[in-house]
Amino acid sequence: MNRIRTTTRTARTAALALALAGAAAAASLVPAAASPAPAGTARPAHAPGFLTAAHLPTALTPWTAGPVTRGLPPEGSACLAGAVPARGTSHRDFRTELDTGARQTTTVAAGEAQAVRLARTLRRAVATCLERSKAQDPGLVGETRYHGTVDAGDGAHVYSIDTAYPEAGATDIALFSVGRDGRIVTVVEWGQLGDLDGAPLDGFRTTTRTALARLR
Numbered sequence: 001m002n003r004i005r006t007t008t009r010t011a012r013t014a015a016l017a018l019a020l021a022g023a024a025a026a027a028s029l030v031p032a033a034a035s036p037a038p039a040g041t042a043r044p045a046h047a048p049g050f051l052t053a054a055h056l057p058t059a060l061t062p063w064t065a066g067p068v069t070r071g072l073p074p075e076g077s078a079c080l081a082g083a084v085p086a087r088g089t090s091h092r093d094f095r096t097e098l099d100t101g102a103r104q105t106t107t108v109a110a111g112e113a114q115a116v117r118l119a120r121t122l123r124r125a126v127a128t129c130l131e132r133s134k135a136q137d138p139g140l141v142g143e144t145r146y147h148g149t150v151d152a153g154d155g156a157h158v159y160s161i162d163t164a165y166p167e168a169g170a171t172d173i174a175l176f177s178v179g180r181d182g183r184i185v186t187v188v189e190w191g192q193l194g195d196l197d198g199a200p201l202d203g204f205r206t207t208t209r210t211a212l213a214r215l216r
Helices: 112-127 129-136 201-213
Strands: 089-095 100-108 141-150 156-165 170-181 184-193
Touching: 112 129, 112 141, 112 156, 112 170, 112 184, 129 141, 129 156, 141 201, 156 201, 170 201, 184 201
Parallel strands: none
Antiparallel strands: 089 100, 100 184, 141 156, 156 170, 170 184
């Protein structure tokens, strides 16, 4: 993923981790353009299927999908840092022209028991992300909400993290889902400027359901 360095909290919030960790040093999640996959990084034919741009919630401008790439993204989500294993993992980034970005990260675990543990770890990482980030950045305020499950595959769980820097007047909203189908675990992240009232929660649930259906 191309790194887009920004100088204000408002511009930086296209990153799906939003301002949730290392505020001043955060980088944008979404790539500047969808570039072809480097040699050796394209998804092999037997790997899990990924979302396409058409599967993302409707945005003000069209979505652009980057390549499906093996391994962890160079600019990972602050919420998931250290929780997603590099082995068996692939990711895909999505962007729009107006402060909205998304990512899907999928891991094929060695077995179903390992996938169950990984999904539990990822859910905990999302649920505790805001409090961990507040500890690093006292100027950050916000709220984490759990929005229940999505009935697809072996189930998915949906969260929102609403953050703000009152002094800067910047507000950001991120949606996360963690789902599993057998030994495959996937995380879908979506973020933009604004708050939960402006987030497409129902559309994100549909996206999550589609993501689980496409894993096999």
